[in-house]
Amino acid sequence: MSPKVVIITGASRGIGAAIARLFAREGCHLILTSRNTDQQLEQLQQEILSFSKFDCTIIPCDVGDRQQVELLFQTIKHRYSKVDVLINNAGISHIGLLSDMTYEQWDQIIATNMNSLFYTCKQVVPMMVSAKEGKIINISSVWGELGASCEVAYSATKGAVNSFTKALAKELAPSNIQVNAIACGVIDTSMNAGFSAEEMDSLIEEIPAGRLGQPQEVASLCLQLCSGNSYLTGQIISLNGGWF
Numbered sequence: 214m215s216p217k218v219v220i221i222t223g224a225s226r227g228i229g230a231a232i233a234r235l236f237a238r239e240g241c242h243l244i245l246t247s248r249n250t251d252q253q254l255e256q257l258q259q260e261i262l263s264f265s266k267f268d269c270t271i272i273p274c275d276v277g278d279r280q281q282v283e284l285l286f287q288t289i290k291h292r293y294s295k296v297d298v299l300i301n302n303a304g305i306s307h308i309g310l311l312s313d314m315t316y317e318q319w320d321q322i323i324a325t326n327m328n329s330l331f332y333t334c335k336q337v338v339p340m341m342v343s344a345k346e347g348k349i350i351n352i353s354s355v356w357g358e359l360g361a362s363c364e365v366a367y368s369a370t371k372g373a374v375n376s377f378t379k380a381l382a383k384e385l386a387p388s389n390i391q392v393n394a395i396a397c398g399v400i401d402t403s404m405n406a407g408f409s410a411e412e413m414d415s416l417i418e419e420i421p422a423g424r425l426g427q428p429q430e431v432a433s434l435c436l437q438l439c440s441g442n443s444y445l446t447g448q449i450i451s452l453n454g455g456w457f
Contacts, residue, residue: 255271422455
């Protein structure tokens with residue numbers, strides 16, 4: 214059986230990097246993207262190539278930009294005849310009052326967190342339909358289900374991710390393509406670095422598990438969703454330590 218070809222967006226750090234490491238250890242060909250080919254992404258590539266004999270290609274791509282995504286898939290299609298797994302992990306947050314948010318900030322978070330799913334799926338779905346199989350996993354958030362004060366735009370985009378996931382899953386189920394989302398709680402990544410130690414301690418007290426989630430736990434769930442489970446589709450799976 215040929216190795217699976219896996220695309221991971223927003224792969225340079227945090228959850229995306231953890232997913233990349235785990236899938237590399239499972240013997241997959243990887244295409245890793247981030248907005249810029251920064252030092253972190255290059256270091257991740259070298260780390261993976263040190264233990265994996267399979268491809269690990271890094272491509273700079275702002276997935277909120279349609280033209281860049283089209284160029285990304287031109288490169289992918291030139292190299293591979295199929296894509297087995299698409300993991301839409303790229304995302305940005307914005308904390309602050311909605312009334313203080315600029316139009317440019319709104320447009321950017323909509324493009325990165327929501328438009329990107331349309332751009333990537335539009336490109337990958339025909340490949341998966343042709344192969345009669347595929348897995349699409351969208352990284353979402355508990356705020357997409359509940360909403361968060363001072364994170365209106367972020368919550369709105371993650372709510373859209375959830376609806377997008379459910380609807381696309383129904384559309385693609387006849388083609389044996391599964392689409393699911395992981396609604397993350399508080400994961401220990403740089404996205405949460407803005408919290409003070411006091412704020413973080415207060416937040417952890419609210420989580421029944423008594424701790425933050427780890428990026429490796431999100432990666433492990435991604436791998437489980439890509440290992441068979443052909444009847445599991447259209448689900449928003451909460452990974453939040455019992456928080457909500």
